[in-house]
């Protein structure tokens with residue numbers, strides 16, 4: 106039984122996984138094998154804070170996935186087709202995710218972070234909202250649905266269709282899952298040595314103090330990785346809208 110399964114390895118799902126995995130929760134990201142983040146269709150991502158002239162969206166996605174992997178999240182390739190409670194009378198027992206390939210994945214909590222087609226959640230009655238051809242999910246401020254243990258993040262939760270919003274919402278829902286898993290105080294922070302202890306305070310749970318040598322080492326590693334990632338352009342074109350791609354064939 107995993108602590109949390111995240112349906113969808115796009116921006117929101119990966120951001121959620123970075124937080125839950127760093128908090129020590131056993132985190133599995135399930136992502137459709139032939140599917141991809143809608144962001145792969147972007148031609149140049151120019152409104153994500155931190156990239157003054159923009160960034161290749163596909164390179165950005167690769168780096169977010171690598172970050173989730175570094176944080177300790179694991180990945181399963183497969184399209185989720187259904188989610189059912191292990192015991193209908195006791196949701197504390199968790200849920201089983203069924204995939205198109207016939208895999209069954211058990212988890213205590215589920216974060217739906219897929220595209221806005223929430224078909225796989227229909228049997229659970231989570232509170233779906235139809236918007237045109239899309240089916241979003243109704244959530245509270247922490248991404249909690251009407252069903253205990255089921256959350257939704259990103260576009261499927263009705264958030265504005267922007268990358269930074271999906272990432273931020275994923276992080277917020279990840280924090281709600283951590284909170285509901287009984288971590289009362291939680292700030293995933295790295296602070297300079299002495300920030301807490303210099304005032305006679307204990308380093309709070311989930312916070313870390315590092316000395317200057319460690320800070321420089323981490324900074325070196327981070328810069329080296331980014332320089333390597335952006336040394337060459339990524340030779341991948343944006344994915345075209347399926348109807349246009351069909352016409353081109």
Ligand SMILES: Cc1cc2nc3c(=O)[nH]c(=O)nc-3n(C[C@H](O)[C@H](O)[C@H](O)COP(=O)(O)OP(=O)(O)OC[C@H]3O[C@@H](n4cnc5c(N)ncnc54)[C@H](O)[C@@H]3O)c2cc1C
Nearest residue numbers: 113115116117137140142143144185219259260266267268
């Ligand atoms: C052409 C285009 C250009 C864009 N340009 C910009 C831009 O410049 N700036 C900006 O801020 N935003 C842009 N966006 C919007 C941005 O891409 C989205 O808002 C963002 O990707 C939403 O993140 P998400 O995690 O909610 O969904 P996604 O990133 O789409 O992730 C959903 C994931 O769920 C997976 N999935 C779906 N169904 C299942 C299932 N049943 N089981 C398992 N996995 C499943 C998919 O494989 C996918 O990886 C653009 C979008 C498009 C289409």
